[in-house]
Amino acid sequence: MEDFHLCPKFEQAFELLGKRWTGLIIRVLLTGPKRFKDISDFIPSMSDRMLSERFKELEAAGMIIRHVYPETPVRIEYELTDKGRGLEPAMTELQMWADKW
């Protein structure tokens, strides 16, 4: 069990991902950059206020970046960083487990 010095990082990952909606938001963004409304349409039971809060947490954690395109009207998109996209294999495994059980 000598790899157990790693657990703080592991716990941190779970604490972030364990928050309601976070896993789902990341899964939606794994399909490509999205606007606020695109994501809220995919997750109808999540309030817009909750989505704003999750975006802030994910930005602070370096998982997503916010792009502002100076068009009229302004277009804002959210995209996973390399760190965020790095979760894809873990998400896939977790989905397979959830489907099976």
Place this chain on the structure above:
Amino acid sequence: MEDFHLCPKFEQAFELLGKRWTGLIIRVLLTGPKRFKDISDFIPSMSDRMLSERFKELEAAGMIIRHVYPETPVRIEYELTDKGRGLEPAMTELQMWADKW
């Protein structure tokens, strides 16, 4: 995005695993059945009360089973079920991600 009907299960998985200590308890049990004290020794900053609570949640979710051996003194061990052990690939991927980032 047609696989998005799966999200309730995925969210449920994250809600269970996202609770503080749960991921770590499962990781310790992936190394084999353990007694209460074995686990609490591995996670010194978790209180015994918290561990009892997590055991109850994990038992209720069908992730662990409790074995009572009628010895003197009685020996009680906790073991992952097939469902619990099924998380190993996801845990491994998540650990790799956490190590990298």
